[in-house]
Amino acid sequence: MNSWQALMIWPENLLLSLLVLFFAAVPILYGARQAMHSLLHAMFRGISNPLRLLSRWLFKTADTLRERNKLVLLSRGSEEISHSIVKEFDRVTNLVERDLHGYPALQRKLMDEITRIEEEFQKCGEVPPPPPEWTKAVAAIAKIKPSSDGLVERILEDISNSIEEIYEKVTAEYRESSKQRHNILKNFMPFWRSVDRTLKKVDKDLTGMQQSAAKIDEQVEKYKQIHAKSEKAEHSLTSSSTILFVISLLAIMIAAGGAFVNFWLIERPMAAMVGGSEYIVGDIQASYLAAMVIILFETLMGLFLMESLGYTHLFPLNNINNRMRRWLAWISFGILLVLAGVEVALAVMRDMIISADIALKQELAGGAVTAAVTNSWALDIPKAAQMILGFTLPFALAFVAIPLEYLIHSGRTVFGALLVLGIRGLGFAMRFISSMVHQIGKGTEHLYDAVIFLPLIIERAVLNRGPRQAALPPGNSGSVAAFPKHGEHVL
Amino acid sequence: MSRRLWIVPLLALALLATSCADSRSHAQAVYMLVDTSGTYSQELDKAQRVVSYLLGTLKSGDSLAVARVKSRSFTEKDIIAKVTLGKDPMQMNNQKRGFADKIGTFKADLKKGSAYTDITGGIIQASEFLNETGAGQKTILIFSDMQEELDYKTVRSFPIDLKGIRIIALNVTKLATDNVDPRRYMGRLEWWEQRARAAGATDWKVVNDLEHLERIFKGRG
Numbered sequence: 001m002n003s004w005q006a007l008m009i010w011p012e013n014l015l016l017s018l019l020v021l022f023f024a025a026v027p028i029l030y031g032a033r034q035a036m037h038s039l040l041h042a043m044f045r046g047i048s049n050p051l052r053l054l055s056r057w058l059f060k061t062a063d064t065l066r067e068r069n070k071l072v073l074l075s076r077g078s079e080e081i082s083h084s085i086v087k088e089f090d091r092v093t094n095l096v097e098r099d100l101h102g103y104p105a106l107q108r109k110l111m112d113e114i115t116r117i118e119e120e121f122q123k124c125g126e127v128p129p130p131p132p133e134w135t136k137a138v139a140a141i142a143k144i145k146p147s148s149d150g151l152v153e154r155i156l157e158d159i160s161n162s163i164e165e166i167y168e169k170v171t172a173e174y175r176e177s178s179k180q181r182h183n184i185l186k187n188f189m190p191f192w193r194s195v196d197r198t199l200k201k202v203d204k205d206l207t208g209m210q211q212s213a214a215k216i217d218e219q220v221e222k223y224k225q226i227h228a229k230s231e232k233a234e235h236s237l238t239s240s241s242t243i244l245f246v247i248s249l250l251a252i253m254i255a256a257g258g259a260f261v262n263f264w265l266i267e268r269p270m271a272a273m274v275g276g277s278e279y280i281v282g283d284i285q286a287s288y289l290a291a292m293v294i295i296l297f298e299t300l301m302g303l304f305l306m307e308s309l310g311y312t313h314l315f316p317l318n319n320i321n322n323r324m325r326r327w328l329a330w331i332s333f334g335i336l337l338v339l340a341g342v343e344v345a346l347a348v349m350r351d352m353i354i355s356a357d358i359a360l361k362q363e364l365a366g367g368a369v370t371a372a373v374t375n376s377w378a379l380d381i382p383k384a385a386q387m388i389l390g391f392t393l394p395f396a397l398a399f400v401a402i403p404l405e406y407l408i409h410s411g412r413t414v415f416g417a418l419l420v421l422g423i424r425g426l427g428f429a430m431r432f433i434s435s436m437v438h439q440i441g442k443g444t445e446h447l448y449d450a451v452i453f454l455p456l457i458i459e460r461a462v463l464n465r466g467p468r469q470a471a472l473p474p475g476n477s478g479s480v481a482a483f484p485k486h487g488e489h490v491l
Numbered sequence: 492m493s494r495r496l497w498i499v500p501l502l503a504l505a506l507l508a509t510s511c512a513d514s515r516s517h518a519q520a521v522y523m524l525v526d527t528s529g530t531y532s533q534e535l536d537k538a539q540r541v542v543s544y545l546l547g548t549l550k551s552g553d554s555l556a557v558a559r560v561k562s563r564s565f566t567e568k569d570i571i572a573k574v575t576l577g578k579d580p581m582q583m584n585n586q587k588r589g590f591a592d593k594i595g596t597f598k599a600d601l602k603k604g605s606a607y608t609d610i611t612g613g614i615i616q617a618s619e620f621l622n623e624t625g626a627g628q629k630t631i632l633i634f635s636d637m638q639e640e641l642d643y644k645t646v647r648s649f650p651i652d653l654k655g656i657r658i659i660a661l662n663v664t665k666l667a668t669d670n671v672d673p674r675r676y677m678g679r680l681e682w683w684e685q686r687a688r689a690a691g692a693t694d695w696k697v698v699n700d701l702e703h704l705e706r707i708f709k710g711r712g
Contacts, residue, residue, distance in 0.1 A: 275551060275578040279517045353580045360584045364543040364591055 029448075030455040037445050044441025051434035058427030062420050069416035070234055074226050076409065077237040081223045085216060092212045095205065103202075110198050113191050120191075123184055238413060245410035251403035255396075259295050262343070262393045265386060267291045269349035295397070298339050302398025305332040312405040336394055343390035351383040520554040520626035521545055522617035524610070525571075526635030527559045532604035537662055537701055538634045542594050544704045545632075546587045551576050554624045557594060558613060560635060561605035563645055565612035571597045575624070610639045611647035618653055629656045632707065636664045637679055654691035658683075659707055661698050 008017040029036070141159060225233035271287035278286035306312045308329035317325065449456060523545070525538045542557055549555055556573035558564070572593035576583045614631060621629040631653075637660055641647060660683065669676035684695045698706050 271551070272578065272580045278552075283517070285517075356581060356584050360587060361547050363588065364546055366543075 026452050026455060030452045033448070033452060036448055040441055040444050040448070044437055044444070048434040048437040048441070051430050051437065055427045055430035055434060058423050058430060062423040062427060065416065065423065066420045069413065069420065070229070072416070073234060073237050073241070073413050074229060076413075077233065078223065078226045081219050081226065085219045085223065088212055088216050088219065092209065092216070095208055095212065106198060106202065110195065113195050113198075117188060117191050117195070120184055120188060123181075238417060241410040241413035242417075244406050245414045248403040248407035248410060252400065252407055255400040255403070258393055258396055259299070261389070262295055262298075262397070263288075263291050265350065265390055265393075266294060266343060266346045268353060269346040270294075272349065272353060294339060294342070298336060298394040298397050299400060301332045301336040301339065302394075303401045303404070305329060305336060305398055306401035308332060312401045314401070314405050314408070336398060340391045340394040343394060344387045347386035347390035348383065351386060516625055516627035518552040518554070518624070518626040519549065519628040519630070520621045520624040521549070521556070521630045521632060522620050523555070523557045523632040523634060524560050524564070524613040524617060525557060526608060526610075526633075527561055527601060528605045528608040528640070530604065531608075531636055531664070532601060534634070534662060534664070535598045535601065539594055539598055540701065541632070541634060541661060541704060543591060544707075546591060548708065549576060551578050551580070551583055554626060555590065556617075556620055558616065559597075560608055560610055560613045560633075562607035562609060562642060563612055564609040565616050567616070569613070569616070570620075573620070607640045607642050607645070608635065608638060609641060609645060609647065610635060610637065611651065612645070614653070614658075615651055618651070618656055621656055630659060630708075631656055632659050632661055634661045636666060637683055638666060651686075651690045653687060656692055657694040657696070658687045658692045659694075659696045659698060661707070662701060663697055663699060 005011055007021065008014065009020055010017050141156065222233065222236075226237075267287055270290045271285065274286045274290045280286050280289050303312070303314065307315050307317060308325050310325075317328075320328070523538075523542065525535070526532075527535075545555055552575070554573070554575040556570055558570045561569065572590050574586050574590050576586055610633060614633070617631045621631070639647075660680070663676075663680065665673075665676055669679075680697060687695045696707075698704075700706070
């Protein structure tokens with residue numbers, strides 16, 4: 001404060017002192033203008049340029065990372081589709097081997113049946129009876145003119161009777177023949193049915209083949225797109241990875257809920273085993289860790305079981321043969337079974353401890369334990385439920401391996417995309433701050449000029465009036481240096 | 492190689508268990524002083540309820556002792572029952588039952604209250620016991636009206652050490668003189684609090700509502 005007052009020419013008149021000081025300072029400020037501008041320029045550029053550089057580096061890194069993510073994604077997608085195509089081809093091969101392998105036999109059978117049907121059909125064809133010879137005689141007699149001759153009448157009557165007899169005989173024969181034909185036709189039915197069945201089977205097999213072929217076409221189309229590294233394929237794979245990640249996460253969370261229940265189911269009896277007053281780190285009880293170890297072992301055995309059964313591919317087990325793989329599966333299953341048995345025992349123990357605690361608290365409170373309640377079969381239901389839970393939860397936890405595998409694979413894509421987004425966001429922020437600093441720098445230079453506006457006006461007036469202006473080299477003028485070109489930047 | 496992978500977490504856990512074992516004791520030790528002097532001996536039913544509550548609350552590894560306060564209480568002979576709870580839950584329950592039985596027997600056998608009340612002697616005895624247990628949390632419960640009365644030979648006017656121990660006064664009944672002048676009651680409690688804090692006690696609390704015994708251990712650290 002004293003030093004400030006020392007600057008005052010007339011301490012009693014502050015305003016006047018300041019004005020005098022200002023006018024005294026203006027020529028000095030004007031003289032130092034170019035140097036000050038350079039200083040301000042260098043200072044703000046010193047901040048904004050590194051920021052811009054950093055921003056550019058971040059954008060470049062984001063692009064590189066995105067490319068890398070794309071490569072990984074496409075490679076993963078390509079691998080998955082290859083597997084899918086191979087699987088579909090396997091299915092088709094199985095279909096062909098299983099169903100179409102017997103196709104020649106089937107065709108032969110079909111042809112045999114058709115031939116047989118044809119033969120039988122020919123047999124049942126209606127053969128018109130040959131015209132009997134006596135019809136000619138009848139025709140000749142029919143030409144005889146009616147007369148009153150009794151002999152003729154008698155002959156005609158005899159003929160008529162004979163004809164009736166013959167007619168009845170022929171009709172009977174015809175009916176018999178028709179009956180036989182109908183029987184033949186009736187015997188066709190099983191053949192028709194067999195043919196119908198055979199044709200339907202062929203139709204079904206061919207439809208299955210068509211569907212598989214359509215699926216293969218679809219997968220091949222996707223594969224082509226991935227191979228061409230198209231944007232569409234990338235978006236499609238990213239989208240499916242994100243959906244898979246969310247679903248897997250949900251499944252893992254559900255499994256974590258199961259593990260949580262399992263933990264509290266075995267924690268209390270474990271406290272009795274390892275000691276409830278033992279602590280490992282901080283406030284973590286030894287019993288908590290023991291219970292966690294059991295659950296983690298169950299999960300681990302589940303992972304190995306799923307891996308050795310070929311449901312997951314988290315570990316490189318390709319180098320072990322099928323026999324070893326089978327052994328691994330049996331060992332994992334055995335350990336899982338033992339752990340499930342341990343959990344059942346712990347569940348029983350837990351129930352016993354709780355019952356004993358309740359009994360003790362009743363005694364301490366002055367009440368007697370009622371025998372009717374302790375002997376009730378209803379009390380065994382929670383115990384049984386705990387035992388069932390204890391046995392099933394380890395096996396249920398084993399299946400967590402499947403969503404875990406998908407979570408790991410899709411997590412790479414999702415976190416990669418998020419990382420790219422984060423880096424780009426940071427790059428944008430750096431660029432924004434850089435621009436802001438740059439503008440503040442320019443503003444400060446203008447503010448400096450505003451303070452020394454009077455000498456600047458004089459300078460411009462002098463420069464505009466005198467012919468010397470033309471002689472000055474461009475860019476050498478103080479006014480030009482005072483206002484740097486817009487957009488001028490190092491980078 | 493893959494078959495050996497399951498050994499890795501096992502070894503890691505074993506390493507964790509051996510190297511990071513927490514040396515800090517998490518056990519709790521409680522020493523309850525029961526005033527058996529004069530008319531306060533009639534409050535033993537309530538004391539027994541408190542003991543039952545403590546037995547229901549304490550876990551394996553915790554210690555509990557109940558001692559009587561009489562004319563001179565700085566002696567182990569005044570400890571009615573003491574126990575350090577075992578790990579086995581069934582054994583622990585038997586220990587608790589035995590402890591409760593001892594308290595019940597003591598209550599039944601007590602015919603007459605003592606002439607004087609040596610609370611300080613009881614507190615010194617309690618601090619010795621608690622420090623010996625090596626428990627992480629040490630608490631002295633004083634079930635008394637907090638009116639100390641000593642005979643002329645007994646010396647208790649010296650500084651005591653209660654570092655790391657919480658003091659909780661339970662069921663501090665008002666005396667007839669307190670009813671005449673409540674400042675006596677307030678002053679008595681204040682004097683004990685100052686004495687406890689000066690001795691290095693981590694906390695001082697008065698719990699008169701025995702319907703809410705959970706307040707005894709509320710906010711323990």
